[in-house]
Amino acid sequence: MEVVLASSSSGEGGIGCWDLHTGAEQLRYKSCASPSHGLVAVGARFLASSSSHLRDSLATSSLLFWSWSKPQPEVKSFPAESIQPLAANHSGTYIAGGAPSGHIYLWEVETGRLLKKWRAHFREVTCLVFSEDDSLLVSGSGDGSVRVWSLFMIFDDLRSQQATNLYEYSFSEHTLSVTDVVIGIGGCNANIVSASLDRTCKVWSLSRGTLLRNIVFPSVIDSIALDPAEHVFYAGSRDGKIFIAALNTESIVTHNYGIIDSFSNHSKSVTCLAYGMRENLLISGSEDGMVRVWNAKTRNIVRMFKHAKGPVNNILVVRRENDSSNHTSPIIQASSKKQVSNLPPPLEKYANPKDEDSNMKTIISLGGGRRSVDPLYISSHVISNYIKQFQHEGSGAASEMEMEKLKQDYQLSMQMANQWKKMYENLHQFCVKELLDGGQTRNLD
Amino acid sequence: MLKTVFPLTPDSSLSLNAAVSDSAQIFRSLGFSVPTMAFDHFGNMYDVAFKPRLLLTLTRDHLPDENSPFSNPSELSNIVSLIKTHSLLSESFTQSTPPKVMEAWKSALTSWLNRIYSLLSTTMPDKCWVGISLLGVTCEECSSERFLESYSVWFQKLLPFLQSPSGSHLVRVAACASMSDLFVRLSGYPKIKKESSSCSVKVVQPTLKMLSAENSEAIWDAAVHLLCTLITSFPFSIRNHYASVESAIALKLLSGGSSLDMLKKLAHCLALLPKSKGDEESWSVMMQKILVLVNNQLTLAFHGLEEDTMRIEVTRLLALPREVLPPPLGGYILAEEVGNKASKTSEQSLMSNASTLMFCCGLMLTNSYPVKVNVPVRLLLALVERILMVNGSLPQMSLPFMTAKQQENICSELPVLHSSSLELLTAIIKSMGSQLLPHAAYIVRIITKYFKTCELPELRIKVYSVTRNLLITMGVGMALYLAQEVINNALADLSSIEHKNGGILNGSNSNTSARHKKRKHSSTTASLQEHNEGGGVGVEVPKNHPLPPISLRIAALETLEALVTVAGALKSEPWRSKVDSLLIVIAMDSFKEGSVGEEKSVLEPAANVTDLQLAALRALLVSFLSFARVRPPYLSQGLELFHRGKQQTGTKLAEFCAHALLTLEVLIHPRALPLVDYAYANNNLLEAHSNLQHEYFGRSNSTPYGLPQVPPHDYDDDLCARWLENGNEADESLDKNTKYTGEPSEACRANNPEVLSIHVSSGTDIQERTETVSEAATCADVEMKTVEDEINFKSDQQGESVVQFQDPVFCTTNIPVAETGSDVADDSVSEKIFSDSTVPRNEASHMESGQGSSVNRDFKLASQSNSLWKATSGSNIFEEFVLQLPEADGDDFPDIVDGDPDSDSE
Incomplete structure (x- = not known):
């Protein structure tokens, strides 16, 4: 089931969830006021969002986890700083969060351990995204820089001490705060597209580490969505238009610096965009609280979801498994009933330097849903095995069987011999008797 | 007598009596019954009516019975194959099956079963064996109704053979196999779980007894298989005997004297054992027990051969996770016995125990498990490192304490141990997936260190495969780390061509000079020409510098391929041109060697020249495709090679070349097709x-x-x-x-x-x-x-x-x-x-x-x-x-x- 999730900064609406294909509204997840880029689906297993509440003039910030089936957040964690952008790798084993101080935090989901925390930018981190193969992390910042981090470098203490920079690339061509970053497919040849308050979108080459294209828009772009074929990208602007900008379209005669087209039905600013894979649907969220689903080809609105009064600021399209508890064996089902939740523990606030041995172990699930189906029936195999042995005479088992057979034969012949013996003796006695009797009678005669 | 051809094979009957059979069918379809058996023809070999007939014939004429002797065992395999091909025991009826045929089939099956029962009750071991084996086949092949109806009878018939201590080995092996098949089939019916688990409970004890009392490997094998089936299908039945199963298997594992195959089967069973409980704790305890044992054996074996730091580190990590160490594998008594024996036994058996146990660890990591488990990654990696760092050299100080004989013993077994620890490393990488990240740097360090010292081809192949796994799972970030190491080693292993090649590609130590030379022949034809000239001279070289075996060269090529795939365009400038020219040279060479290939393949049956050629072309294709900035320099030569390869009809090479040409076509005519047709149907x-x-x-x-x-x-x-x-x-x-x-x-x-x-x-x-x-x-x-x-x-x-x-x-x-x-x-x-x-x-x-x-x-x-x-x-x-x-x-x-x-x- 492919669902659209939308959250807003106001917090009243919670996180709305709709089935993209039927349009039916699903469970609404409550009490969440997410900042922009603060909502992620962690490996399609559960939903996580950073959230900040202004209560009693004291900003408390937390990270909330929802399981798909319950509206209330089940796990709350309170990191050291208020985390804004969140990102999870594709398999859902790590969560990265960006802080206003410019630090990036990296947690292991399964244990909640804070594995690393490093100073990434001079100002707040505004957006985070994992690369296709999960080995790179791209971050955008309030200081206008976009940086590419290799997670290996981050984890390798030895090399990171030797290296001058932790990052692989630092792009600083944006003059104002970065509002969104996306990365395409293609491993090391991927393109990164970033949008900024300076009214430009820039396309960067990962393999070369250079700026490929700079596209100037008439107004600020807050969100970018890549067309899966990376032919174009969609840019949602503050004047309510969605621009289509060329990415890989050499063939199109470009007008206006790479902007191919634009369309709009938003009265207010477009705050977030997402692309639904199955049917070429573009989903946009707007400041007016509506979520619109567009047919990317015809650019007609296919569906509209009303989320809240406040601005929608995050949209996710998630392919959700129908029911996560289906595949599990009865043993787990029993245990999960006991535990109530199978969400991971809350994320830790600090890395624990004393307990350095804690990262000696890692919790993993073995084999996942994969069941090994071996050719389990063996008796015909055993038969052919032994027949082979029979044919190669002299092997242990065969000769043993031969022995058994011979023993049986031996016994039979013994019996036979005995019988013969008996018969012979009987006959003998009979003959002797006869002879003796005959002699006697003759004598008598 | 049994060598006769079956009289009623479909072909003969068809060819002889096609016309008659047609008319018979017409009769049948009209509702007339064809009276005599002799002319009761059936449609064709797919006809249902054919099956009961054949089954009856088999039962009547080809199965031994109490009286007639069983002279030709190969007849039996013929029967089994006929039963499987025609699914004679399946009793699969459709709506349209005439009731008469259904009846015939049912009665045929009943007589088949009766014959089997009578065979089971004979005293002759060979007939008994036939009966037991065929009952196992019946468990596999029969219909669900039949199985549910009579599985308890079959179980009762089989059980005595497991229990009786006397009797032929062969019979008991067959009984184990058939019993295992019965349980495999039973596990498919969760509805009758109660009955089937009560059956399975009865089997465990006799099986264990067989494992401990008997002295034949064939019986152990069958018993272990039965145990594995029970663990996976009826975990409940094992749970009460958990400790005794563990100790029985551990005893067999550690007592030595078993064949390698048997050891692997025992390790497999031991690795499955925690599944019978299915909780996190028992997995961890089992892992812990095995690791403790491995560590002890290593400490005994490596005494005086390694630095203390590694041993201390591993022991410290072992003691870490829990305050109280679990009891040793197989219980204290066994441990004591093994310990006593260990002081006397040779280094060889210590080390072979260690490698079997590590194999078991690897299986535990790669087998599926119902719940999440806590893997002591750091400990496992430390153990791997500890083993890989021992190369048999003696430190100065321990020279007087060890005889040359001891050193010889150890060095003879070390490659096996290294190989199994590399396998364990592969298992770790496989199971951890993306969660390996915090430990990736450590692994890379182990690999790089080991790569430098490792010389045996088999081990190098394993290291290459570990490297490939790392590159593919971990992606670009890992490639940035490993690139230099992979390049250096692959160049060294593919160096034979380098020698021939008049120094286009020098070793890693002279990076810069090599590149300067490369620049001089900036045009591809020049460098290739040089290679061609060098080709004649190079033939003599191998005599004093033997060619690395083909399988090693294949592994090196595959690793290069993986590297270029993952990171061909990212920060690859230092090595890219070297790799590209190396790949094209190897690919061209592989075509030149064509005629030589035949005789070589006799010498090296494991991997022959065509495999090398395939690997070379695969790597070449990847190198073409991963160019981001410039046109691949050797594209035209490569295209010609692919064309030539495609002409070798019917080979894997031709298949691959066709694929490569298709892929390259896209490179030559690049297209960026829009998902949504923006530009031209953008209306x-x-x-x-x-x-x-x-x-x-x-x-x-x-x-x-x-x-x-x-x-x-x-x-x-x-x-x-x-x-x-x-x-x-x-x-x-x-x-x-x-x-x-x-x-x-x-x-x-x-x-x-x-x-x-x-x-x-x-x-x-x-x-x-x-x-x-x-x-x-x-x-x-x-x-x-x-x-x-x-x-x-x-x-x-x-x-x-x-x-x-x-x-x-x-x-x-x-x-x-x-x-x-x-x-x-x-x-x-x-x-x-x-x-x-x-x-x-x-x-x-x-x-x-x-x-x-x-x-x-x-x-x-x-x-x-x-x-x-x-x-x-x-x-x-x-x-x-x-x-x-x-x-x-x-x-x-x-x-x-x-x-x-x-x-x-x-």
């Missing part, structure tokens, strides 16, 4: 008014909602249009490059009417279309209509769309025209074919001028000719242009930074 308004389109084109582009059904012509046209657009580009480049001033495009057109024609028919936007229409002499009526049409509804939809692109129907085959254009145009066209990179770059860097000029040009042309343009100028298109231009002017142009025309903008 959302046409969509909205698809009725109009229907009238003119008779087809619809998409369903109203849902997956767009993009008709193929769109793609054709996209490609085609891009070709034609290159003609446009040619115009533009002419604009720039030639010294024509004023109206360059005009001048160009005047000179080259053909180019003009390209331009006219290429049609990338509506303006040009109007041109086309304006020069009505060359245009068909249909076009005219369409344009008018578009204009019509454009006026309906003002302010909605920005630019209208032409519907692509009219872009036809103008490619030859483009190629026969003026010389200049031709050049630039061909340039574009090779590197698509220039296209967007030109567009980007000349966006302003290009745009301006194109509008101007078009405007001029249009206004020259016809008033149609004026008609469209009233529409929104022109307005948009006018509106957009000032905006464009208002912006600072220098935002475009990278103006390098050779680079590519993807």
